[in-house]
Amino acid sequence: xxxxxxxxxxxxxxxxxxxxxxxxxxxxxxxxxxxxxxxxxxxxxxxxxxxxxxxxxxxxxxxxxxxxxxxxxxxxxxxxxxxxxxxxxxxxxxxxxxxxxxxxxxxxxxxxxxxxxxxxxxxxxxxxxxxxxxxxxxxxxxxxxxxxxxxxxxxxxxxxxxxxxxxxxxxxxxxxxxxxxxxxxxxxxxxxxxxxxxxxxxxxxxxxxxxxxxxxxxxxxxxxxxxxxxxxxxxxxxxxxxxxxxxxxxxxxxxxxxxxxxxxxxxxxxxxxxxxxxxxxxxxxxxxxxxxxxxxxxxxxxxxxxxxxxxx
Amino acid sequence: xxxxxxxxxxxxxxxxxxxxxxxxxxxxxxxxxxxxxxxxxxxxxxxxxxxxxxxxxxxxxxxxxxxxxxxxxxxxxxxxxxxxxxxxxxxxxxxxxxxxxxxxxxxxxxxxxxxxxxxxxxxxxxxxxxxxxxxxxxxxxxxxxxxxxxxxxxxxxxxxxxxxxxxxxxxxxxxxxxxxx
Numbered sequence: 001x002x003x004x005x006x007x008x009x010x011x012x013x014x015x016x017x018x019x020x021x022x023x024x025x026x027x028x029x030x031x032x033x034x035x036x037x038x039x040x041x042x043x044x045x046x047x048x049x050x051x052x053x054x055x056x057x058x059x060x061x062x063x064x065x066x067x068x069x070x071x072x073x074x075x076x077x078x079x080x081x082x083x084x085x086x087x088x089x090x091x092x093x094x095x096x097x098x099x100x101x102x103x104x105x106x107x108x109x110x111x112x113x114x115x116x117x118x119x120x121x122x123x124x125x126x127x128x129x130x131x132x133x134x135x136x137x138x139x140x141x142x143x144x145x146x147x148x149x150x151x152x153x154x155x156x157x158x159x160x161x162x163x164x165x166x167x168x169x170x171x172x173x174x175x176x177x178x179x180x181x182x183x184x185x186x187x188x189x190x191x192x193x194x195x196x197x198x199x200x201x202x203x204x205x206x207x208x209x210x211x212x213x214x215x216x217x218x219x220x221x222x223x224x225x226x227x228x229x230x231x232x233x234x235x236x237x238x239x240x241x242x243x244x245x246x247x248x249x250x251x252x253x254x255x256x257x258x259x260x261x262x263x264x265x266x267x268x269x270x271x272x273x274x275x276x277x278x279x280x281x282x283x284x285x286x287x288x289x290x291x292x293x294x295x296x297x298x299x300x301x302x303x304x305x306x307x308x309x310x311x312x
Numbered sequence: 313x314x315x316x317x318x319x320x321x322x323x324x325x326x327x328x329x330x331x332x333x334x335x336x337x338x339x340x341x342x343x344x345x346x347x348x349x350x351x352x353x354x355x356x357x358x359x360x361x362x363x364x365x366x367x368x369x370x371x372x373x374x375x376x377x378x379x380x381x382x383x384x385x386x387x388x389x390x391x392x393x394x395x396x397x398x399x400x401x402x403x404x405x406x407x408x409x410x411x412x413x414x415x416x417x418x419x420x421x422x423x424x425x426x427x428x429x430x431x432x433x434x435x436x437x438x439x440x441x442x443x444x445x446x447x448x449x450x451x452x453x454x455x456x457x458x459x460x461x462x463x464x465x466x467x468x469x470x471x472x473x474x475x476x477x478x479x480x481x482x483x484x485x486x487x488x489x490x491x492x493x
Contacts, residue, residue: 006396026396033379033397042433045382311388 008306012131014120015140016181024185028150030302031295038074038298048077048308053109054102057134058084061113063269063293064134064144068111071300075308080107095119096126103129108311109304112136130307138172138233144268145178147299149186151292152223155264160187165217167193168227168249168276171200172234175227175268180206193217194249197238214249218259225266226251226277242275252278256286264288313491318446318473319463320485327462328357331443332364334460335412342373344438345410350427351379351398354415356477357445361414376402378413383426400430407435412460416475418444421456446473446486 008023016024037045053072057065065081072079082102084090089098099110111132112120117139124131135141149159156162164183170176170192183190184207191209192199204210211217218224229245239245251265265277265287273279282289319327339345342365349358355377362375381397413427428440445462451469465473465488472489476482 030397033381033399036400037382037433040433041435044433046429047382047384047387305382309388 008310011307011310012120012124012133013142013303013307014124014131014133016142016145016178016185017140019142019182019185021185024146024149024182027146027299027302027306028153030306031146031150031299034074034301034305035295035298037301038294044074044076046076047305048072048075051075051108051308051311052078052080052106053111053304054080054082054107055134056082056084056099056102056110056112058089058112058114058119059135061134063296064113064141067293067296068132068134068143068300071297071304072111074297075301075304077109077304080105095123099123099127099129103127109307130311132303132307135174137174138177139174140178141174141268142178142182143296143300143303144175145182146303147292147296148175148179148225148266148268149182150295150299151266151288152188152264154291154295155288156222159183162188162223163191163221164188164223164225165191165193165211165221166225166227167214167217167251169198169229169234169238170194170203170227171198171238172230173227175225179225180208184208191217191220195239195245214251215255215258218251218255218263219261221263223264223266224251225268227268228270228272229275246275250274250276250278251281253280253284256281256284262286266292269293313489315490316488318465318486318488320483324484324486327445328360328364331445331460331462332361332368335361335365335443336368338441339410339412341369341371344408345412346374346376346404346406347412347414348376348378348402348427348431350413350415350423351377351400353417353475354413356480357416357443357475358414359479360477361443374404376400376404378402378427378430380423380426380430383430385422385426402434405435406431406437408438410439410441411437412441412443414443416444417446417448417473418442418456418458419448419451419473420453422453424456425454445475448473 009020010018055068109130111134113134114136117137119136120131120133152159166176180190191211193211267289347358349355362373365373379398379400381395441459443460444458447458447461447464448467449464474487476485478484
């Protein structure tokens with residue numbers, strides 16, 4: 001048994017910022033137990049059979065929504081799904097009204113993705129349900145960071161002391177911020193790498209290294225987390241062309257093989273094949289991209305289970 | 313706090329050996345039976361039994377460890393919060409086999425109910441049996457009875473029964489602990 005505390009310190013999962021090191025260890029330790037369960041013939045436990053969870057998505061998602069829904073079902077929770085595009089939100093209903101109407105149907109937890117930073121925090125102050133942030137604008141995506149750490153831990157045994165480079169569009173990435181906080185809280189070293197225009201000016205205040213040369217970053221790190229170029233969030237052009245970005249920051253087999261040591265490649269998905277990463281790298285033995293997806297279900301089960309334990 | 317010893321020394325070992333012989337009586341060479349220790353403290357007894365069976369029969373009886381945390385019926389009750397799980401290792405086929413669940417102390421029966429629930433996730437076993445070192449009789453909350461019993465103890469709810477193991481606690485012994493009011 002691990003020495004981690006047996007309770008989360010928080011009632012909601014709004015961001016990694018609110019978690020302490022014990023919370024992170026507790027979630028990751030519990031996730032390993034759930035991962036074993038996911039390899040059984042019957043991949044389901046009855047823990048949350050009295051809990052109803054609403055998945056409220058104001059923004060598109062494939063992996064995260066499916067992963068949360070599967071995690072909820074594996075825990076025997078009842079689930080309802082809500083996508084903003086097919087709802088009354090387009091008729092002008094406010095966020096609080098929408099969620100309160102969902103809660104009126106006796107829902108205990110809300111898993112929410114929203115295009116605006118802080119939407120989860122706002123909601124947690126105004127409605128009577130536990131909120132799980134499944135991504136809020138360019139702010140945080142806590143479960144992604146937790147599953148990334150879980151995957152690193154699985155590969156290397158420990159996150160502490162690892163060197164992780166986060167490469168690509170840092171400015172528009174909630175995955176980057178959550179990962180930086182999550183990795184640092186566990187004692188890893190973090191570097192961000194990308195064109196100057198895609199790295200926030202004050203990122204150094206978080207205590208991360210900044211590098212603009214892809215090869216230098218790759219030679220420094222044990223793990224490279226390649227982020228997607230988020231064209232949908234970019235209101236202006238941050239670099240001359242996709243082709244130029246790919247030439248300077250795209251990871252291909254040639255660069256990977258020229259490094260002085262082997263590194264592990266991660267990507268939160270969805271991949272733009274041929275832009276930030278080539279197919280032969282994404283599908284190579286260095287890549288743990290599909291392990292990340294598999295681990296996502298176990299990590300989300302752990303987070304939901306532990307949050308449910310905070311309901312008296 | 314008052315502590316009395318219910319069983320220790322040579323008698324403890326004799327009890328374990330008797331349980332093993334009773335198992336052999338029913339399961340022969342264990343070609344169709346598997347042992348599963350319930351986490352955390354049932355696994356010590358299970359390991360000891362496998363060790364004794366190896367000495368008696370010369371065979372390695374398949375041994376698993378089962379954690380029942382996610383199957384408990386008291387999750388989010390009693391204000392205890394979630395309980396950190398232990399690991400489960402069952403790396404053999406359970407389907408069609410006789411499963412012998414092993415725990416150190418049988419009290420309310422609720423752990424065993426959870427364990428039977430958890431076992432279903434691994435397939436339909438031919439039969440499930442229960443072996444316990446200590447049966448706190450007359451304190452069951454659900455109708456569960458053991459098939460193999462080390463010793464039977466009459467105790468009240470406020471008392472605790474503690475089993476200690478050489479491997480973990482430097483001695484083999486069973487204690488009855490009474491909190492003084």
